[in-house]
Amino acid sequence: MENKLEEIKKQTVDAVRSAKTADELEDLRVRVLGRKGSLTIILRSLGDLPPETRGTIGKKSNEIKKIIEETLESRLNELNETSLDGLVTSEWIDVTLSSPGATGTAKTGRLHPISQIQYEIEDIFTSMGFEILDGPEAETEYYNFEALNIPKHHPARDMQDTFWTEDGNLLRTHTSPIQVRGMEKMKPPLRIVGPGRVFRYESTDASHENTFYQVEGMMIDRDISVSHLIYVMKELLRRIFKRDVKIRLRPGYFPFVEPGFELDMNCLICGGTGCSVCKQSGWVEVLPCGLVHPAVLRYGNIDPSQWSGFAFGLGLNRLIMMKYGINDIRHFLSGDERFLVQF
Ligand code: FA5
Numbered sequence: 001m002e003n004k005l006e007e008i009k010k011q012t013v014d015a016v017r018s019a020k021t022a023d024e025l026e027d028l029r030v031r032v033l034g035r036k037g038s039l040t041i042i043l044r045s046l047g048d049l050p051p052e053t054r055g056t057i058g059k060k061s062n063e064i065k066k067i068i069e070e071t072l073e074s075r076l077n078e079l080n081e082t083s084l085d086g087l088v089t090s091e092w093i094d095v096t097l098s099s100p101g102a103t104g105t106a107k108t109g110r111l112h113p114i115s116q117i118q119y120e121i122e123d124i125f126t127s128m129g130f131e132i133l134d135g136p137e138a139e140t141e142y143y144n145f146e147a148l149n150i151p152k153h154h155p156a157r158d159m160q161d162t163f164w165t166e167d168g169n170l171l172r173t174h175t176s177p178i179q180v181r182g183m184e185k186m187k188p189p190l191r192i193v194g195p196g197r198v199f200r201y202e203s204t205d206a207s208h209e210n211t212f213y214q215v216e217g218m219m220i221d222r223d224i225s226v227s228h229l230i231y232v233m234k235e236l237l238r239r240i241f242k243r244d245v246k247i248r249l250r251p252g253y254f255p256f257v258e259p260g261f262e263l264d265m266n267c268l269i270c271g272g273t274g275c276s277v278c279k280q281s282g283w284v285e286v287l288p289c290g291l292v293h294p295a296v297l298r299y300g301n302i303d304p305s306q307w308s309g310f311a312f313g314l315g316l317n318r319l320i321m322m323k324y325g326i327n328d329i330r331h332f333l334s335g336d337e338r339f340l341v342q343f
Pocket residue numbers: 160173174175176200202207208209210212214254257260285286287288289290311312313314315316317318319329
């Protein structure tokens with residue numbers, strides 16, 4: 001038995017020392033020390049040995065087990081170190097080298113001007129305590145029209161020509177469904193903005209696209225009035241245009257607000273004296289808004305006798321056109337790099 005133990009020790013230690021991978025080591029460990037391993041079987045059968053040899057064989061078996069375990073561990077450490085050394089030499093990178101973009105061989109990308117202004121507006125609203133919400137681009141009729149106080153067959157549906165899907169849903173024509181989903185999800189008081197892409201079945205021209213971007217905004221609290229709306233809108237425009245902006249409100253009809261307004265800003269291109277951008281009027285229409293209609297609050301499970309609010313829907317494409325003096329809305333989706341690299 002002693003000879004057998006010596007043989008197991010010698011063979012295993014030799015095999016461990018010449019093993020090249022961790023898998024090989026694990027294989028050896030299982031063959032010798034595993035549940036049915038050669039040494040384990042001997043250790044388990046110690047009870048069957050005559051009492052005079054049991055002590056010696058037991059001691060030797062345990063010594064050999066310890067030697068094999070230590071050899072396995074030290075070979076595994078050696079292999080790990082070698083593979084790390086190999087990685088360091090085969091996969092090192094010089095982090096001080098300049099990137100292909102910096103050397104001019106590859107162009108670095110940039111954010112689309114719409115994304116830039118969207119993130120800027122999100123930051124402005126977040127700093128005023130608004131939360132940013134998202135909503136689906138393919139919507140149900142309920143969220144796009146019904147819950148915004150535009151029932152079936154109401155002529156106001158014609159204000160927004162719609163892409164319908166075959167199953168009776170639609171591509172959202174505005175970001176206003178986000179306010180309905182926001183009201184359903186959150187309890188008042190609430191302040192939310194919902195940016196996103198919207199779609200209208202329209203022919204395109206210099207100021208109309210069939211796919212464009214809006215940012216919806218809504219604030220609901222106790223005793224919200226038009227003065228809160230004016231303050232937030234003026235602050236928004238001041239921060240976007242980096243100067244004080246003169247505004248005016250004109251009555252505007254949207255079934256989901258009452259009263260509803262068209263908010264115009266003083267033309268920044270001509271300073272209000274009249275130019276082609278403002279069609280000689282000195283004013284540019286930038287954002288429709290108003291106080292949330294009680295029916296819309298009710299659709300959002302909010303009691304209009306307790307709460308009131310304002311809402312607005314800002315068209316991002318036209319806002320950027322105003323900011324940079326861009327004369328055709330179709331540039332935005334043209335994918336023309338000559339246009340895009342300017343921002
Ligand atoms: C709306 O979409 C309302 N949901 C806005 C609103 C929200 C009003 C909350 C009151 C309260 P309107 O259809 O006017 O309103 O569109 C809003 C803005 O989207 C416009 O001022 C304009 O900047 C932009 N817009 C509308 N149609 C187009 C178009 N075809 N191409 C590019 N921009 C457009």
